[in-house]
Amino acid sequence: MSIKILVCITHVPDTTSKISFTDSDTKFDKNGVQYIIGPYDDYALARAVEIKESGGASITVLNVGLAETEPTIRKALAIGADEAIRVNAEPVDSFFVATQIAEVAKEGNYDMILMGRESIDFNSGVVHGMVGEMLGLPSFSPVMKLELNGEEVSMTREIEGGKDHLKAKLPIVAGCQEPIAEWRIPNMRGIMTARTKPLNVKEPVSVEQHVKTEKFELPPPKGQCKLVDPEHPEELIKLLQNEAKVL
């Protein structure tokens, strides 16, 4: 059986990026920032490619973003997706993004919609839940293991202090995290073929925006680290008790 998988990816600053803002702290400063596929989305994509290699699947990657995200989308094609869709809009909030993804999903009739457990820019952890609700599908997150057996999906999901093992029937939505698959690096052949794979651009549907960004802020700078003599670690305990007051 060949199934249809939709993988939703974000285009986010590399994890080592320095974060800063412009326009009186109302816009993210993209200057000099290296962009990557969201690390969790990368796990989702890698798992989809594994499924494609083992049992056959067609993979569509989807990003809601402006034209600047296309190099990131091409990278996903190079890793193994067959085609891509970009919904041409600034991803202003989770509900907006989820609505766009749900629209695409309704047209595509996917068996499985894979996402990351969360984006590393907005860290909301909600888009998969919203999309599932909009489509009337069950959503699972964070999923650490996902196996297909015909129509049945076996998953291992992280819960606090452990994990649970569950079964559900396709179609589903899942937010992925490690160790669901090994990250893939595009190879030369992948990069070459990605250039000619279809990347379709869709215009967004309009959505009433409930949550609006007003301003960004950086945390206050850290003070100096106070060093304690390694011969007298008990001094540290005293400082934690009397100065930091955390013991």
Add this chain to the structure above:
Amino acid sequence: MAILVFVEIADGIVKKSSLEAVSYGAELASNTSGPVTALVLGSVSEDKLEAVGKSGAEKILLVEDERLNQPLVSAYATAIAQAFEKSDSKTLILAKSALSDIVAAKVAVKTGAGIVTNVSSLPDLSNGFHVQRSIYTGKAFENVSVKSEKKVLGIRKNVVQIKEDGSSSVIEKLAVDFSDKDFTTNIEKTEKAEGDILLTEAEIVVSGGRGLKGPENWGMIEELAKELGAATGCSKPVSDMEWRPHHEHVGQTGVKVSPNLYIAIGISGAIQHLAGVNSSKVLVAINKDPDAPFFKAADYGIVGDAFEVVPKLTEAVKALKN
């Protein structure tokens, strides 16, 4: 403006983070003249719910249904959405957990509410409804305004102190109309670390990295943690090599913690690790390399060999307690 707080139960006990959420609701209510209602799902003995009243809820809605003793996302979302409507609340508050974000997402769609997760402040009501959330994995904050009448807030740990001076709450049973679709997921098995302090709930976390050389050396980490009443964590390579279970792995791709005190032992302080700990109140690094990046992020540090320092620390904590 009525406020509903979802209270999560873990192993028959109310989670501490949920008590924080109740107190958050109570703080908000003091500006908007409440009332604060807590919602509890599943079978839980009523004496276990006393703390919910103390931390600020006037009423507890209890959906007694054994099926809800398991974390079923769809069923939880249905129950919470119905309680949200029936209690005529305008704001729903949930403490961040592996379960609550995705449940909150579904509730927001069901009820047409605006949703903000990772909330790191109390709302500012002086001119609309403004709240701050943590973004870029703790590297920045975003101030947002919520325009919708109904609001769902997922709050981080340590935003408010748990109140203890509330009174006892009235318990009211709530019947929920579930559909078959709410129970299509079959949870076959649950594996949980027994008796451990939950990493995400802990006030103190003691974490070990590759500098500890092997799983056989975790005894001293556990001992220090035990003396401090702390949970144990680790860096990613440590869980990758299976020295420690995956759910202990802290960082960008693992658990994010915000305890009062995080002690990192033999962890270099890679940015991806720091991403999981940078909202802790106090960071301590113990590393033999004075140039380890962790010292740039830490409040306190010891440049030394963990194998010598840690047992001495444990002794010092013991001495402190006596």
